[in-house]
Amino acid sequence: MILSEPKPFEEITGYLEGEKSVFILGCNGCAQSSGSGGPVQVAEMKGKLEGAGKKVTGTKVIDFLCEKALVKSGLRGRVDEVAAADSILVMTCGIGVQAVAAAVNRVCHPACNTVNLGGSRGEWRGSERCQECGQCLLDYTGGICPLTACTKSLVSGACGGASNGKCELSPDKDCGWELIFNRLKAKNQLARLKVFINPLDHSKLMARPEMLATSRYALEQSDQEGR
């Protein structure tokens, strides 16, 4: 899941300055779960924009705006409403905004900010996070990831900044390396702290070009083939 949150309303009206009419798109996927772009938020946005003097030519909430084929089929039958609007306000994550902008020949404004989940690809109660670094170090660190548990993502051990087990950045955040130490100690693995770990390979940490350029989802592939 991708987490998004609403932008301040003033920022959105700033985007719409000079425009008279707008079509609002919401998403029944992550944006609905995030409470930033589901049917409820789309209806609220419609009221607020009309209150601000804009004409809303239509609204539509589609299942998964990240999927261009669904965007196109979802807007079938609403072509006139979209064409009558100066622009589309897209209430979803950055992927959805980009997909709509690519699929529909209309100015698209983002209504949300997409939140960095620190390596999370879903919402759950645990604190474990994976940054998809391509060079897993968990064997050396007691099964606690130093990239996501340590604010500085240090691989060689703690910095000197912690106070009473908390990170200097925030008293609410545990020092990741103290968690790692306590885990290693409990598992009688403190010798792991002596292992020299090479600097991270950032070519593996960054998404490969082919991952950035294409989607791995079957639906996307079928759309490509159908063109």
Added chain:
Amino acid sequence: MSLKSKLESGKFAITCEVGPLKGTDITEVEEAAALLKDKVDAANVTDQQSSVMRLGSLATSGILINKGLEPIYQMTCRDRNRIALQSDLLSAWVMGIRNVLALTGDLPALGDHPAAKPVYDLDSVTLLHAIGRLNAGFDIAGNELKGKPAFFAGAVVKVDSDTEASMELQIAKLERKVAAGAKFIQTQAVYSADSFGKFMKRVAKLKVPVLAGVIPLKSAGMARFMNKNVSGVLVPEELIEKMADAEDKTATGIQICADLIKKLKPLCQGVHIMAIGWEKKVPSIIQAAGL
């Protein structure tokens, strides 16, 4: 005598700290260098201390060389990736810089540009490893250098910790730093010779010279501030009271620092005086400590 020769020959070394200012006015740095050059063996030049943007430690180290004061070029991993760090090390060598202190670096969020991108491509341990590779004539990607440096590399450690995990992690990391090539150690400020003595017993097996860090107290308020905000600094209550009661706070602060140095001297191989704005008082501290 260079810092390296002094420590290798077993003589007690004195280092201090020069902090570049924000801007291009180097008057104070030059004054401090002129005043300190015959009093200390070398001076650390801080690298954007506390993540506050200032004149660089590379250029400032060059100024110290010109003024006849041996610099210890502090290098943090916060602002540069491995390409820039290695390149700056080569630049430092051709400028005549011989000592480097490898640090991870404070978080940008704590400084005056909190929106800056933190880098940490390397950290203090892997930076020491990189310095060792350069000294051997190679970069860390394995490419051969034409002409190689011979840096005297150092590292830091926190002596006093508030949790067992923090204490053990500091020692474990110090071992990693020495294994990666640290030839001298400067410590975070200490105020208790007892706890410093215990620390020294634990690290004796590493056989690396340790310079005990000291910060002269300017007031009781400063001591309380450090206790609250600076990780690893623990000023005992009796010293705070002594400062609060003192009529001449400057003289008392200098005397407390000098007395501490006298107690630390038999336990270690040098002292690192972090005067934090009191650079001009360093000669008085050294004199009062009988160094």
